Amino acid sequence: MAELVVYGATAAGVCAAVAAARHGVPVTLLEPGRHVGGMVSGGLGYTDIGDPRVLGGMAGEFAAAVAEHYGTSRYAGPEPHVAERIFESWLDRAGVAVVFGVGVSAVEGSISVLHGTDGRSYRAGVYVDASYEGDLLAAAGVPYRVGRESRSLHGETFAGRREWAPGKHNFEPYLSPFAADGSLLPLIDSSPTVDAGEGDGAVMAYGYRVCLSTADDRLPFTRRDGYREEEWELARRYFAMLAERDLEPPDVLGLVRNLPNGKCDGNSIGPLSVNLLDGANRAYPDAGPAERAAIVRRYQEYTVDFLHFMSTDPAVPRQVRDRLGEWGWAADEFDGGLPHQLYVREARRMLGEYTLTEHDLHTAPTPKYDTIAMGSYHIDIREVRRTWRWVYEHPDPIPSVYNEGYLSVPVRPYQVPYRAIVPRYADCTNLLVPVCLSASHVAFSSVRMEPQYEMLGHAAGLAAWRALTTDRPVQQVDVADLQQHLLDERQILTI
Template sequence: MTDVVVYGATSGGVCAAVAAARAGAPVVLLEPGRHVGGMTSGGLGYTDVGDVRVVRGMAGELRTAIASWYGVAEGHFAGPEPRVAESIYLGWLDEAGVDVRFGAVLAGADVVDGVIGAVVLRDGSRVCGAVYVDASYEGDLLAAAGVPYAVGREDRSLYGERYAGRQELVPGRHTVPPLISPFAGDAAGESGGDVLPQLHDRPLAPVGAGDRGVMSYGYRVCLTQASDRVPFTRRDDYDEAHWELGRRIFDRWRRDGVDVRAGQLLGLERNLPGGKCDGNSIGPFSLSVLDGSAWSYPDAGPDERERLRLHHLHHAQDFLYFLSHDAAVPAAVRDEMLTWGYPADEFVDTDHLPHQLYVREARRMLGEYVLTEHDLLPAPRPQHDAVAMGSYHVDIREVQRTWRWVHEHPKPVGMVFTEGYLSVPVRPYPIPFRSIVPRYADCANLLVPVCLSASHVAFSSVRMEVQYQMLGHAAGLAAAQAASSGRPVQSIDVAVLQEKLRASGQVLAL
């Protein structure tokens, strides 16, 4: 039996494991895959920071380590190359003496009277600890322990949040241009029929209503223009019909006189060291998969999750091939895309595509305190038990690409819409310890720094990697304290925790 068991070697999981080990606790880090770092080493090289003044503690330590690796000033690069991020994290884990176990896929948990006794892995083995940290993007351990959770958008009435629930269908950079027909055999959108691929063909909930819709998932791809780049190729199962929506969007832009560049679709700029690029989901047609398939992912079983992961991976591969080869894509876009490819030295064991699906949100624990929009907006709400600070704007990425009838003369016309995107600035706000622990009645020895207790709106601000790093730091120190004292995690001395966090650079207030 060990003191602390961390499930999920995401950024939050690595920081939790290292922080607990540095505090003197024996730690086991269980990772179902073969890599550490989650999205930080899995394609999201361009780091969304918010207010850099609050990005300290282990998040600041990572920024310093990146600068030292490249011999530049802190913040000179927006983030590291994926392989460098993983190398730094592996060095931390080794130096701290963390027992890292790969291929450790969760099958269940032994729980008696609200206390986890062991996690059970798919190979039948059991790992026992005094305190557990669920640092997975999915919240699988908290669910296995019977801790209640929420998934997707809540109704505005639940917490009285202005920005909750289904959003208005409004124009913007992330929605499609007008008059795009959703019907496969009817480009005019008048007669109906089969709906195109890449649409979420289901009735829309009323504006403001909860619908359990989660932000779209996708893959953030690392690209390069280096001479040894790996070119975009056509998969054997590439489906021409799957990209008809893209052809219609490009045709609409052409008729409207819109000059489209590849960089507007992927953010193609050398924003990483080594002349590399973190390809992002920008605009209405992107790496994000908007057909609603992500909605079922949080509660899906292993086989269905793997099917969904491959669906998203193949979308990324085929999207890059489509942009660089399809005749309906403007020649300028195709030509620019052909100057890019996958870096030969990144993701070498996964065919140069990232090892991590970008799960923007999955489960969210219903813990001691639910962080909501009111804690962020219009002004930060004080928290006596703050253990980190968030500062990134409310960033709800597109939830679905759907369609509806629009009443145009002389008869209704079917049009495609992208729904859900929202961006609202916030000031730096404290995140309470109570939001990373379950309610005492639900579980007494679990901390959750990633799928923390927050509403959909509040979570959309917290969900950035630097904030997971800071919350993982706090969870690791709290786990070590709970293990050494024998107390439930809800009953540790938070003042002592805060003192230790401040001593290691964490900012708890401005």
């Protein structure tokens, strides 16, 4: 029997498992997929850090390992395969048992036994849910929220549905959403729209952070069997509108060599991007394995089709096609294709001992007595959905497509309390949640960066060790003792 079971081999899960194992705790790491590192090894090489002064603990250790690998004195985003090798080496040296292909089937109690989808049972004194989806916390009956809340819930200025706003991620006005027969075009979300500021349970956009290359052995973007020409009618109309108005076409992937060896971490830039905004991800957080697999497949197909369309279709401006033509799939990453990890920017969020909100980041950050890590990246809510509205112009209203939800607001460096990664005592006493932590939709959009996950995973691993050593519920861990161990391991708790 392991004393600690960590569910989800994300970067946070690896850090939690290794941090505890380094202190002698027998650890089993369960991963539903076949890789370790989550998004850090799954395409998100050029990660968002914010203020580098808050980067400490195992996040700082990872940055140093990357710098050492490339023989540089400063951190640069790693190639995906390099990130995975670093995490694998950590797990191997720490003696963590890693079991792939195992999801949560059920749990007994809160939590005495975890039943895996492999038919085996896993018992431990403490559990860590480090998955992007929060499947273990949900199986344990720990309360959670999904998606946007209303402004009134926490008194947050930036909560709820957003009004239309211009910007680099939005379309020019008067792009029609309708086909000739009056139906909505593909790639538009047809779900009802709530009033501005109200909650609707919608989550940020998902997508793939594609790893592309300019190397001679790069692999071309190809046309997929099942590619549908009609899915790209909105894009064709958009580019035609830009040409009519003599406007420059936007960037679509942020194609800069931001990774070593001529590679690029392709991000979602502009109104048309690798972010799929038609509502396909809305059911994902609470979906079962079969439905999730279908949603993932939809994102895979969309991404492959997007790259084919943007690089070949005559409706796409020549400069966009030519620019994308300089790139292709990196032959030595992901077998020359899509990453193994869908970018699940947001799924479940636990309702824990303390809920981090906009006020903790932006309005009036206050010191936390139980700080375990710091954050600093801006409130970064990516587009939530693509919909349409009537624009009341004379003489008749005009239907116009727009992307809704994007927001970017600076924050000051802020502290994340231990209470945000533990459930309420009445809900579960032996679970730690460093990824789907207790935060509002707005606050989560800042905390969700991988360096923060690594630091929170590190803290969760040490907290599990201290809970096991002192035979206490996770809510009763001596916080001052935990903080001292974190400081000893170079975590940053204040600046």
